[in-house]
Amino acid sequence: MEPPAQTQPEPGIEQKLEPTPDLGEFTYRGTGRLTGRKALITGADSGIGAAVAIAFAREGADIALSYMPEEETDARRIASLVQDAGRIAVMIPGDIGNAEHCRSAVERAVSELNGLDILVNNAGKQLYCDNLEDLSDEQFDQTMRTNVYAMFWLTKAALPHMVAGSTIINTTSIQAYSPAPILVDYATSKSAINTFTKALAQQLGPKGIRVNAVAPGPVWTALQVSGGQPPEKLPEFGKSTPLGRAGQPAELAPAYVFLASAESSFVAGETLGVTGGKIIP
Ligand code: NAD
Ligand code: MG
Numbered sequence: 705m706e707p708p709a710q711t712q713p714e715p716g717i718e719q720k721l722e723p724t725p726d727l728g729e730f731t732y733r734g735t736g737r738l739t740g741r742k743a744l745i746t747g748a749d750s751g752i753g754a755a756v757a758i759a760f761a762r763e764g765a766d767i768a769l770s771y772m773p774e775e776e777t778d779a780r781r782i783a784s785l786v787q788d789a790g791r792i793a794v795m796i797p798g799d800i801g802n803a804e805h806c807r808s809a810v811e812r813a814v815s816e817l818n819g820l821d822i823l824v825n826n827a828g829k830q831l832y833c834d835n836l837e838d839l840s841d842e843q844f845d846q847t848m849r850t851n852v853y854a855m856f857w858l859t860k861a862a863l864p865h866m867v868a869g870s871t872i873i874n875t876t877s878i879q880a881y882s883p884a885p886i887l888v889d890y891a892t893s894k895s896a897i898n899t900f901t902k903a904l905a906q907q908l909g910p911k912g913i914r915v916n917a918v919a920p921g922p923v924w925t926a927l928q929v930s931g932g933q934p935p936e937k938l939p940e941f942g943k944s945t946p947l948g949r950a951g952q953p954a955e956l957a958p959a960y961v962f963l964a965s966a967e968s969s970f971v972a973g974e975t976l977g978v979t980g981g982k983i984i985p
Contacts, residue, residue, distance in 0.1 A: 707924065709935040714831070716926025718750035718778045725924045727755040728954035729785060734762030737965040741765040742817040744810065744862065746800055746854070747827035749779035751925030752875060755953035756824055756960045758785050763961055766792035768813035768820075770827065773797040792817060800827055801849035806857035814865050821870040822964050823862045825855040825897075828875060830932040832886040844889050851893035855900060868912025873963045874901050876917045876975060881984050886934075898975060905973030914972040916963045921979030923951045946981030 710722055718724065732755075743760050747753035748769035757767050767786050771779045776797065783793035794816040798805040814820045829850040833839045855874060862872075876897045883891030898917060905915040922928075922942035933941060942950025959976045962968050977984040 706939045707941065709938050710929050711935045712926065712930045714829075714930045715772050715775055716750070716930030717775065718754070718926045719781070721924075721926055721929060725751065726952040726954045727751075727782075728758055728957055731954060732759050732762055732957060734759070734764060734789070737763045737961060737967065738822070739764035741821055741964070742768075742813070742819050743822035743824060743964070744768040744770065744813040744820055744858070745824040745826060746770040746858065749775040749782055751927060752920060752923060752953045752956045753824065753826040754778070754782045755957040756826065757782050758789075759957035759961050760822070760964065761786040761789035761791040761793075763965070764791070765822065765964075766794075766817045768794040768796055768809070768817055770796045770798070770800060770809055772799065800854035800858065801846060803853070803857045806854055807861045810858060810861035810865070820862055820865045821867070823859060823866075823870075823872045824875070824960060824964075825858060825872070826875040827854065828890075828927065830887065830890045830927050832884075832931065832933060833889070834886055836888060839889060847889040847893050851890070852896045852900070855897060859904070863908075863913075866913055869966070870913045871964050871968075872904070872908075872913065872915045873960055874915070874917045876901070876919045878919055878921045878977070878979050878982050878984060880919065882982065901975065902973045909972050914963075914968070916968070916971060916973065917975045918956065918959045918963065919975050919977045919979065919984050920956055921945055921951060921977070921982045923953060923956060925953060942980065945979065949980065951978065951980055
């Protein structure tokens with residue numbers, strides 16, 4: 705179904721999206737690939753992060769969900785799905801653009817999950833802007849804080865708790881390779897995520913901690929209707945991919961399960977594209 709033009713204030717509320725995305729609620733079946741693991745996922749209330757939370761829980765992991773306070777209703781829905789899978793869900797609202805919040809989010813995850821061995825840096829800010837002259841200093845700063853600084857702060861706080869076998873997965877974007885003219889700040893932040901991922905994989909490989917990234921192409925989520933795209937472009941969103949459509953968050957989750965689990969034990973510093981056929985190098 706072609707989504708109608710629509711708009712919401714930031715951060716979008718997923719349950720108000722039309723149509724609501726498929727997070728795999730009714731389809732994802734786990735096979736015990738993450739039994740007993742403990743994961744902190746940012747942006748876990750909706751979209752890709754929520755699909756990852758559902759999949760990880762059904763694979764046997766306990767989950768700490770990071771999200772913004774305005775997203776409480778979306779987050780509660782995902783936390784119940786985690787609990788329905790028989791796993792622990794820890795709710796951690798707050799702004800990850802704040803270093804102190806990042807440190808306390810990790811501390812809460814560690815104490816309430818009794819450890820931490822998977823970190824998914826997935827939260828993101830994307831606000832389109834046609835002209836660089838109109839891109840406010842404040843927006844540039846917030847995009848970098850949410851997409852880049854938070855990844856640094858959360859990873860730094862998580863590392864002392866991680867041992868060999870732990871994994872870190874960062875959400876980058878096709879935008880790191882094929883930047884849209886209206887997403888200069890966002891695309892720049894995503895290429896920083898790529899290089900951070902590759903560099904940190906070199907540093908942590910000797911400790912047995914693997915760092916990888918997933919690069920989604922266009923995926924139908926609240927991010928896109930809350931300033932991520934011009935509203936009139938939404939009916940066409942994703943149609944330029946070789947597969948001719950936007951992806952659903954449920955189609956992203958298996959890539960994260962692969963990178964989080966021992967199935968990817970020899971994969972590090974890799975970027976796994978899930979783009980509908982758009983080429984990533
Ligand atoms: P989404 O809106 O459902 O998820 C993004 C989440 O980021 C929000 O739910 C929110 O909880 C979190 N977030 C944003 N700012 C925050 C802050 N300051 N503090 C705490 N949390 C904050 O959208 P999504 O598309 O699932 O986005 C997930 C990731 O996927 C993002 O990194 C995004 O850049 C990336 N991505 C999305 C697409 C796409 O087409 N949807 C494509 C490529 C990459
Ligand atoms: Mg959300």
